[in-house]
Amino acid sequence: MSAVLRAPMHAFFLAVRALRFAWQRNLLLLLALSFALALPLATRATVKAATHELDSRAQSTPLLLGAAQSDFDLVFAALWFSPMPHPTTTGSMRDLALVETDDLATAIPLVLGSTARTSPVVGTTLDYLAFRNLRFAQGRPFALVGQCVLGSQAAIALNLHVGEKVFTDPGALTDLAGVFPIELEITGILATTGTADDAAIFVDTSTAWTIRGVGHFHAPPTVADQATGRVIGQKPDGSLIAGEALPIESAPTTASAQDFHFHGDLSDAPLSAAIVIPKSAKAQAILLGRFDEARSSDLSGARPRLLRPIEVSDRVSQRIFTVERLLDAVAVAALIGTLAVVLLSFALGIKLRAEELRVMHRMGASRARIALFLSTEALCILVLASAIALALARFASQGAGALVAWIVQG
Amino acid sequence: MTTLHSNLLETTTLEFSRPSGFQLRVDAIHLAAGESLAVRGVSGSGKSTLLALLSGELLPSKGEVWFDSACVSSRSDAFRRAFRIRNAGLVFQDFGLVESLSVLENVLLPFRLHNTLTLDADARDRAHTMLGAVGLHAKSARFPAQLSHGERQRTAIARALVTGARLILADEPTGNLDPALKHDIASLLRDIARSAHAALVVATHDESIIDRFDRALTITPQPAPELRGAQ
Numbered sequence: 149m150s151a152v153l154r155a156p157m158h159a160f161f162l163a164v165r166a167l168r169f170a171w172q173r174n175l176l177l178l179l180a181l182s183f184a185l186a187l188p189l190a191t192r193a194t195v196k197a198a199t200h201e202l203d204s205r206a207q208s209t210p211l212l213l214g215a216a217q218s219d220f221d222l223v224f225a226a227l228w229f230s231p232m233p234h235p236t237t238t239g240s241m242r243d244l245a246l247v248e249t250d251d252l253a254t255a256i257p258l259v260l261g262s263t264a265r266t267s268p269v270v271g272t273t274l275d276y277l278a279f280r281n282l283r284f285a286q287g288r289p290f291a292l293v294g295q296c297v298l299g300s301q302a303a304i305a306l307n308l309h310v311g312e313k314v315f316t317d318p319g320a321l322t323d324l325a326g327v328f329p330i331e332l333e334i335t336g337i338l339a340t341t342g343t344a345d346d347a348a349i350f351v352d353t354s355t356a357w358t359i360r361g362v363g364h365f366h367a368p369p370t371v372a373d374q375a376t377g378r379v380i381g382q383k384p385d386g387s388l389i390a391g392e393a394l395p396i397e398s399a400p401t402t403a404s405a406q407d408f409h410f411h412g413d414l415s416d417a418p419l420s421a422a423i424v425i426p427k428s429a430k431a432q433a434i435l436l437g438r439f440d441e442a443r444s445s446d447l448s449g450a451r452p453r454l455l456r457p458i459e460v461s462d463r464v465s466q467r468i469f470t471v472e473r474l475l476d477a478v479a480v481a482a483l484i485g486t487l488a489v490v491l492l493s494f495a496l497g498i499k500l501r502a503e504e505l506r507v508m509h510r511m512g513a514s515r516a517r518i519a520l521f522l523s524t525e526a527l528c529i530l531v532l533a534s535a536i537a538l539a540l541a542r543f544a545s546q547g548a549g550a551l552v553a554w555i556v557q558g
Numbered sequence: 559m560t561t562l563h564s565n566l567l568e569t570t571t572l573e574f575s576r577p578s579g580f581q582l583r584v585d586a587i588h589l590a591a592g593e594s595l596a597v598r599g600v601s602g603s604g605k606s607t608l609l610a611l612l613s614g615e616l617l618p619s620k621g622e623v624w625f626d627s628a629c630v631s632s633r634s635d636a637f638r639r640a641f642r643i644r645n646a647g648l649v650f651q652d653f654g655l656v657e658s659l660s661v662l663e664n665v666l667l668p669f670r671l672h673n674t675l676t677l678d679a680d681a682r683d684r685a686h687t688m689l690g691a692v693g694l695h696a697k698s699a700r701f702p703a704q705l706s707h708g709e710r711q712r713t714a715i716a717r718a719l720v721t722g723a724r725l726i727l728a729d730e731p732t733g734n735l736d737p738a739l740k741h742d743i744a745s746l747l748r749d750i751a752r753s754a755h756a757a758l759v760v761a762t763h764d765e766s767i768i769d770r771f772d773r774a775l776t777i778t779p780q781p782a783p784e785l786r787g788a789q
Binding site: 151154155158161162165166168169170501503504507508510511512513514517 | 615640643652671
């Protein structure tokens with residue numbers, strides 16, 4: 149061992165021995181300091197990860213069309229599939245035509261609001277999977293009404309596999325005209341993306357509308373069903389008029405899927421939101437201008453809105469940063485308090501060992517050497533506490549997804 | 559100083575005073591290698607101060623301390639610290655052991671306190687030898703709290719000698735021991751000093767152990783200056 153390293157090595161040896169000797173006290177100091185250091189680090193790491201997650205999701209969505217009254221509600225529902233607090237304000241498929249005129253943009257519809265065993269069911273088209281670059285870990289995309297694709301986390305949480313089936317959740321039990329459960333066949337499971345898509349169940353818009361009662365399946369009626377009241381008449385063209393007794397099925401069969409149909413005009417089918425992908429920056433500017441102008445001239449507020457999700461996400465991030473600054477101030481105060489207690493405890497520990505240190509000095513150790521011994525002890529605690537704090541902060545930052553979920557779920 | 563320094567430890571008449579009024583005056587000391595000196599006196603008479611003067615921890619206001627033909631009292635603080643760690647083995651009344659270190663680690667402590675000593679295989683061998691000499695080889699892994707008072711003092715003696723010190727300064731080494739142990743420790747100190755050819759100075763107020771040492775020196779409290787003036 150070189151002479152230069154000899155003193156620090158001896159100091160480290162004595163420090164380890166002293167720390168080990170009073171391990172209970174030192175463990176308490178270590179934990180107190182670790183948590184005090186971890187608090188601001190964890191806050192920063194979590195907020196940074198959460199805002200990154202918010203921004204990256206919003207950044208990847210150029211424009212959103214929707215009728216939700218609140219920008220936040222629309223963005224949270226369309227990007228993170230949070231429940232929409234104002235379901236009555238959803239628009240219709242007719243709104244899509246507003247953005248697709250003049251070939252300025254393409255739109256991907258989103259029909260939201262339903263769940264299957266509490267996982268959000270997202271009605272959309274296969275374009276959504278391509279737009280989000282969602283790849284299949286197993287199986288294939290949905291092709292028929294009544295089929296679905298699971299996000300990776302949804303598959304794990306619900307313990308479901310390709311080929312199995314899952315029922316959608318009923319709406320309010322007292323709402324007889326509301327949502328009825330239907331059985332979805334799982335055709336594929338998506339690869340993990342680390343986004344809200346992992347927790348969702350994707351179906352075709354037709355399936356989503358069926359869940360909401362807009363369309364339905366039933367076995368093809370025959371003339372013989374007139375006896376049971378399932379058919380109440382026949383039109384001049386020969387088609388049968390179904391009666392109330394004709395049962396609606398909860399899942400399409402080979403026969404009933406052929407007779408799957410909607411009542412009314414599909415362009416009036418409900419639409420929660422639409423992802424709008426402008427063809428160019430200029431097209432985006434034109435669209436935004438059109439919608440702003442239309443909304444400002446329409447005092448009823450019934451016009452759908454078109455917005456840039458990143459602007460909403462930035463506002464959310466600013467609010468998070470405000471909370472972060474408040475937490476930082478609290479954490480710094482806690483850190484100062486903890487440091488004061490740690491220093492006091494350390495000083496008392498040294499006082500208890502004053503005789504030992506005096507003996508070392510009398511034996512020939514310089515005051516600098518004794519100071520080195522003590523500072524090495526303090527340094528050991530500080531380094532260990534910092535390492536634990538960093539590990540805790542890293543662990544906490546993995547909860548950023550939960551923070552985002554908490555923010556968007558309200 | 560006009561002597562030929564044939565002795566290992568020599569001093570002229572030493573004087574030392576503190577601002578508080580404490581006064582110490584000690585006649586010249588001459589100790590050859592292997593010789594032992596008991597310094598006796600009542601509490602507060604200056605026995606511990608004399609040991610601190612001999613080890614170079616304190617500097618006399620008058621007089622000189624010579625060890626092995628080198629004047630210790632005229633040298634720098636750094637030199638005197640190096641002198642203490644290399645040449646002076648200190649034994650304390652309350653043992654002065656580090657509670658967090660084992661017996662063996664306590665004995666090797668001087669090697670961790672100053673860069674003039676190297677903690678190598680020779681040092682470890684020597685530590686084991688010294689522990690064997692004081693009868694503690696089997697307890698080298700124990701901690702001070704697991705030892706009796708006599709064993710603690712023997713650990714302190716092994717530590718004082720592990721560096722090859724040729725000046726052993728023991729401050730009330732039997733002060734905390736049972737009467738039966740006092741004589742054992744006093745004899746052990748004397749015998750080890752002799753076998754190591756070291757000069758031994760023992761400060762004690764215990765008359766019962768004085769006869770264990772070659773010579774004795776009595777220190778009497780010095781009157782404060784104002785009292786001397788009054789006389």
